[in-house]
């Protein structure tokens with residue numbers, strides 16, 4: 001179905017951390033409008049597509065995105081409005097070519113990805129399909145993903161001493177998405193009680209998880225397992241398992257990993273993860289090592305790849321070429337998928353296809369700075385990848401995605417769980 005874009009505009013709005021981000025509105029023939037909100041990260045991989053911020057594009061602060069907004073209203077609108085596009089790939093290709101940098105640095109990945117997400121919605125509307133169905137690749141069964149609730153925040157997402165960035169609970173054994181969300185909410189409440197009973201503050205980090213002043217990741221894991229059991233769920237893969245995102249690039253300096261006062265080599269880190277996997281029901285580790293420690297990743301995969309899922313985020317940045325290279329090196333077993341990391345929906349779908357073809361798992365992900373946009377809930381469902389992480393089961397911008405999944409489940413007979 002051909003799309004003629006009748007209008008395109010953008011505004012600077014706020015993300016969930018109170019920082020400026022881009023919101024795009026696309027007008028279809030007949031006047032119907034579709035919108036997209038652009039997410040923004042804090043612990044970013046160095047090879048991510050470039051988010052255009054006013055002033056120095058490489059310094060992240062609370063700076064504006066008026067240049068990116070201006071690029072949507074000006075150059076990108078001039079490029080797209082009034083033209084006919086056969087598919088989303090053609091829209092994305094036109095923007096990539098016009099940008100001309102290979103990193104989307106000129107027009108801004110935040111401008112381009114907003115238009116790409118809005119265009120995906122426009123094609124879905126034209127086809128009369130819900131977004132998840134439009135995003136469903138031929139021959140791939142759609143599926144409701146296991147939600148990964150980030151319930152303890154550290155690292156770049158919280159002001160506490162905790163070095164690991166994310167501790168997630170994953171109801172792998174839940175019978176349905178709705179029951180998985182219920183489990184997440186009940187465990188979140190049990191964890192709040194457990195932390196308060198031990199005298200820890202229950203203030204929140206950027207993704208809605210608690211941010212207690214705990215140093216050792218193992219101490220957090222003990223508290224988390226207790227909360228799972230207290231809420232009445234079996235800790236483990238048949239019930240509720242745990243996933244970690246240490247975001248190790250953030251505590252890797254001069255070839256060493258600095259965790260809870262210790263100064264560890266890459267091999268020490270791997271040994272530490274092995275001990276964690278022996279002791280706790282951890283099923284997935286994302287960014288266990290830094291993005292510039294590729295040899296370490298290969299050794300990590302050799303040692304633990306048969307026991308836990310090893311997800312590359314900063315390492316892979318949702319980039320088809322980088323993922324292809326990592327697959328050939330056997331440097332991980334799964335890819336984190338963030339639309340704004342690569343900057344178009346088409347390239348995101350391409351990266352997911354490459355993973356599927358190689359037998360790699362994929363986990364669709366939010367960013368630490370989010371809007372109320374629920375695009376990723378549809379992306380995870382339509383691509384059938386079986387995993388989504390989008391923060392705690394609290395805070396509106398996170399809950400919006402989980403609630404969207406509940407709505408999809410209510411209206412459709414789709415399987416739930418890991419692919």
Ligand SMILES: O=C(O)[C@@H](CO)OP(=O)(O)O
Pocket residue numbers: 040041042043044166207245247313336365366367368369
């Ligand atoms: O590291 C991550 O996986 C993400 C999302 O949780 O964080 P950020 O958006 O800050 O990069």
Ligand SMILES: [Mg+2]
Pocket residue numbers: 245247286287313314336
């Ligand atoms: Mg990460």
